[in-house]
Amino acid sequence: MTTQANTKLWELAGKEEGRVFSPYAWRVRLVLAHKGLKFETVPWRYSEKDLIKPSDKVPVLDIEDKRLFESWEISKYLDEQRPDQSLFKTKCQAGASGIQFITTWADNNMYMAITVVILMDMYNHLAPQDKDYFRKSREALFGQKLEEVCKDSPAKIAAFRKEMEPLRQTLKDHKWLGGEQIDYADIAVAGMFLWARAISDKQLLEKDDPIFKWRERIFKVFNSTIKNSIGYPV
Amino acid sequence: MTTQANTKLWELAGKEEGRVFSPYAWRVRLVLAHKGLKFETVPWRYSEKDLIKPSDKVPVLDIEDKRLFESWEISKYLDEQRPDQSLFKTKCQAGASGIQFITTWADNNMYMAITVVILMDMYNHLAPQDKDYFRKSREALFGQKLEEVCKDSPAKIAAFRKEMEPLRQTLKDHKWLGGEQIDYADIAVAGMFLWARAISDKQLLEKDDPIFKWRERIFKVFNSTIKNSIGYPV
Numbered sequence: 308m309t310t311q312a313n314t315k316l317w318e319l320a321g322k323e324e325g326r327v328f329s330p331y332a333w334r335v336r337l338v339l340a341h342k343g344l345k346f347e348t349v350p351w352r353y354s355e356k357d358l359i360k361p362s363d364k365v366p367v368l369d370i371e372d373k374r375l376f377e378s379w380e381i382s383k384y385l386d387e388q389r390p391d392q393s394l395f396k397t398k399c400q401a402g403a404s405g406i407q408f409i410t411t412w413a414d415n416n417m418y419m420a421i422t423v424v425i426l427m428d429m430y431n432h433l434a435p436q437d438k439d440y441f442r443k444s445r446e447a448l449f450g451q452k453l454e455e456v457c458k459d460s461p462a463k464i465a466a467f468r469k470e471m472e473p474l475r476q477t478l479k480d481h482k483w484l485g486g487e488q489i490d491y492a493d494i495a496v497a498g499m500f501l502w503a504r505a506i507s508d509k510q511l512l513e514k515d516d517p518i519f520k521w522r523e524r525i526f527k528v529f530n531s532t533i534k535n536s537i538g539y540p541v
Numbered sequence: 542m543t544t545q546a547n548t549k550l551w552e553l554a555g556k557e558e559g560r561v562f563s564p565y566a567w568r569v570r571l572v573l574a575h576k577g578l579k580f581e582t583v584p585w586r587y588s589e590k591d592l593i594k595p596s597d598k599v600p601v602l603d604i605e606d607k608r609l610f611e612s613w614e615i616s617k618y619l620d621e622q623r624p625d626q627s628l629f630k631t632k633c634q635a636g637a638s639g640i641q642f643i644t645t646w647a648d649n650n651m652y653m654a655i656t657v658v659i660l661m662d663m664y665n666h667l668a669p670q671d672k673d674y675f676r677k678s679r680e681a682l683f684g685q686k687l688e689e690v691c692k693d694s695p696a697k698i699a700a701f702r703k704e705m706e707p708l709r710q711t712l713k714d715h716k717w718l719g720g721e722q723i724d725y726a727d728i729a730v731a732g733m734f735l736w737a738r739a740i741s742d743k744q745l746l747e748k749d750d751p752i753f754k755w756r757e758r759i760f761k762v763f764n765s766t767i768k769n770s771i772g773y774p775v
């Protein structure tokens with residue numbers, strides 16, 4: 308499979324085009340990099356829902372003659388098209404269920420624990436035209452003002468670190484969630500940290516945390532694509 | 542490896558000897574059953590810490606000339622002694638990290654989500670001599686009276702079900718967490734449900750939940766040891 312110059316990955320961007328922060332779009336970006344596939348990144352704002360129909364959220368991937376959406380579906384598609392160094396096909400089914408489990412945990416537990424730390428930081432980086440929508444929808448979700456959701460940052464960061472215990476224990480004994488090589492579980496988790504990196508200078512992890520060391524390793528592996536985006540030092 | 546008639550598994554018991562409800566001891570009980578190893582179950586109460594030294598909690602396994610503790614360590618030991626149908630050795634390392642991740646998630650997320658549903662039920666089934674200790678230690682942990690921890694049961698059950706999302710999504714697509722066969726992740730999660738089954742009639746799962754169906758399957762596999770203990774219908 309080759310990708311045309313016009314393979315496009317639509318990513319959530321803020322006021323600055325190069326500051327991209329959908330954790331799910333980051334997953335697809337890493338999968339494309341892992342597979343050595345060339346693509347163009349298209350900065351998208353919440354106010355541009357018409358441009359990504361029939362999806363109403365990113366990531367959206369325009370590839371060959373198809374429009375694909377949902378990070379899991381897109382990533383599986385790319386993995387099947389370029390099966391060497393597979394991110395999903397493990398030699399045993401325990402590996403496959405581990406990938407699913409960890410990805411869903413990242414979508415739920417990690418997502419929520421990070422959100423309550425960085426929601427205001429994210430709001431502050433949005434394009435002006437997106438701020439109203441974001442505030443209304445998130446405040447409806449939380450039943451609170453954005454500022455209330457994020458207050459007492461040290462406590463929220465401590466809670467995040469506690470929530471990370473399954474990840475921490477696993478990374479004490481394993482180089483990657485995929486064992487000796489990166490698999491989609493690593494990418495799913497990395498996407499969450501890349502979201503935080505893009506819009507917040509808050510330090511989510513302590514330096515001696517096994518997760519900190521893993522994050523350093525995976526950011527280094529994907530440095531060539533990460534450095535083409537705006538973010539804070541971790 | 543053969544086990545002597547005097548292989549002993551120390552398990553937390555309530556007022557009734559046959560009502561045993563340490564999720565961690567249940568794990569070891571299932572591993573022993575899985576490996577076809579004969580053992581005697583010894584009902585233990587919190588007030589009997591002297592009997593299980595140097596451990597201060599169950600499970601404790603007295604096997605051959607050794608006293609083993611920590612459910613993970615005991616289970617790994619048994620798995621190495623009887624390596625066929627291994628619960629830990631997967632064909633790929635993604636499997637190994639999946640087992641670790643899911644077990645730690647069960648120890649943290651599942652444990653806490655179940656506790657706030659069934660804590661009073663557990664208290665009510667304790668041996669009289671254990672009640673003071675249990676109340677004091679759990680109230681110190683929670684900073685609340687036991688009755689407060691467990692109030693608004695429907696909300697706590699709903700929260701438990703929501704917390705189970707990573708497990709639910711994984712079991713939609715996989716027969717076992719180990720794929721086509723049971724692995725230690727299945728056993729770690731089952732132990733949590735066997736704790737609840739022993740002391741509470743509260744229905745943690747809805748019938749159409751993939752987790753409900755998985756639980757039925759695994760309880761059936763281990764019926765021969767489960768039926769030798771007192772519990773509620775699920």
